[in-house]
Amino acid sequence: MKAQYVLPTDRGPDTPAEHKHWDECRQKRAPKPWLPPWKPGDVIEHPECWRLVRFGICKPFDEECRQRAGMTDEQIAEAIEMQKAVRAGQLTGDPTVDAPDEGDDDE
Amino acid sequence: MARIRTKGAKLQITISSTLTDIAQIISFTEPTTENQVEVTATIDDSVGVTKSNTGYVDTSDLSAEIFFDKASATHEFITDTIQTGATAYPIAGKIIGSDSTEDTFSIVGLSISKSFPERGFQRATIGMKLTGQITYAT
Numbered sequence: 001m002k003a004q005y006v007l008p009t010d011r012g013p014d015t016p017a018e019h020k021h022w023d024e025c026r027q028k029r030a031p032k033p034w035l036p037p038w039k040p041g042d043v044i045e046h047p048e049c050w051r052l053v054r055f056g057i058c059k060p061f062d063e064e065c066r067q068r069a070g071m072t073d074e075q076i077a078e079a080i081e082m083q084k085a086v087r088a089g090q091l092t093g094d095p096t097v098d099a100p101d102e103g104d105d106d107e
Numbered sequence: 108m109a110r111i112r113t114k115g116a117k118l119q120i121t122i123s124s125t126l127t128d129i130a131q132i133i134s135f136t137e138p139t140t141e142n143q144v145e146v147t148a149t150i151d152d153s154v155g156v157t158k159s160n161t162g163y164v165d166t167s168d169l170s171a172e173i174f175f176d177k178a179s180a181t182h183e184f185i186t187d188t189i190q191t192g193a194t195a196y197p198i199a200g201k202i203i204g205s206d207s208t209e210d211t212f213s214i215v216g217l218s219i220s221k222s223f224p225e226r227g228f229q230r231a232t233i234g235m236k237l238t239g240q241i242t243y244a245t
Contacts, residue, residue, distance in 0.1 A: 012121025012199045019213070022199050026211040026242040038125060048123040054180035055127055079180075086130045089115045 001065045003049040003058035005042045006080055007087075011035045014046070056083030115205035118171055120214065120235075121198050122184055130181045133230065135171035137202060137210065138237055140164060166237050169200075169212070175221050175229040185219045185233055197238060208244035212237045 011034075013022035018035070025034040038044070043061050044052070052058040053069035056079030060066035071079065118135050119126040143163040148156045176182060188195045198214040216236035223229055 010119070010126040010201075012119075012124055012126040014121070014124040018124075019197055019199065022211075023213065023239070027240075029242065044124060046123045051122050051180060051184055052125055052127070054183070055122070055130075057125060057127065082130070083128075086128045087117075089117065 001047055001049055001068065002043055002045045002061035003052050003065050004061040005038045005040050005044070005052075005058050007057050007083060008040060009038045009057055011037055054079060056080040056086075111204060111206050113205065117203045118200070119203065120200040126199070126201055129171065129173065129233070130179060131174040131176065133172045133174065135169065135202070138169045138212075138241055139167040140241055141167075164240050166212075166239070166241055169214075169235040169237060171233045171235075173231050173233060175231040182219070182231065185217055189217050189219065200235065204244070210241055210243050212241040213239060 013019040013035075022034060044058070049058065050060070050065050050068035053060055053065065053071060053076060056076075059076055059080075060069055069076075113134075116135075118129045118132055120129060121127070141164070143161045143165045144158045145161050146156060147159045173181065188198070196215045198217075200212050200214055202210045202212075204210075212235075214235045215238040218234035218236075219231055220234075221229060221231045
C-alpha cells in the first residue's frame, strides 16, 4: 500500500533497527533530524499509510490505499486543510484553547 | 525569568513511520521522572525511616485530554492500536513546546476513556505508558 506526502513531516521510527537508532540519538541528544524528514512528493509504502490519508498528511498513491482510506477527493482535501489547522494549533476555532495567530501576544 | 506559553505546544506520536500531531488536544501533562528509592529500614531500627536509591529512574505515564470525536483519525488510531495488542508497540513520541524545544519518549501501552463534563463538550483522556526515560530538551 502506498501514499504520497502532501505536507512536510518528521519521520518516526518503525522497524526495530529504526527504534534502536531513535533511542540512541535521543539519549545522546544528537542533532536533529535523526532521519531525513518526509518531503511533499515522497512516497511511503507501509501497511498503515492509509491512516496518513485520514490525518491529511498524505494522499493515496495506489488504489489499495484509496480504498482502505475510504475517502473522496473532497474529503481528502478537507483532511489536508484540517491537518494544516492542527499544525497551526488552531483546530477548534476557540481562542481559549487555540494557539494565537503568528505575531499575536495574548499574554 | 523566561515564561514559555503553553498555547502552540504539540504532542506527536509515530503513525506509519511519521511523527503525527495528535489532533484536538486540550491539555496534556508530561510524565513525572524520578529516582526510584526503596525503604531500607528494618523493624528493629530507630524511628527515622531510611531509604536507598535503587539506581533506576522511573518515568510515570503521560496523559492528554482531547475533544472526543468518534470520527477523528486520532481516536481511530488510539482504539485500533489498543485492540491490536503488544505487536503495535513500541511507538515513538515527542512533545514540542511552543518554544520549539522537543522532549522525546517511547510508548509501550495506550489507554483511552471518554468523559462527559457538566458543561461543554465530550472529551477523552488518552494515557500513554512509557518505557525507559523521557529525554528532555535541556
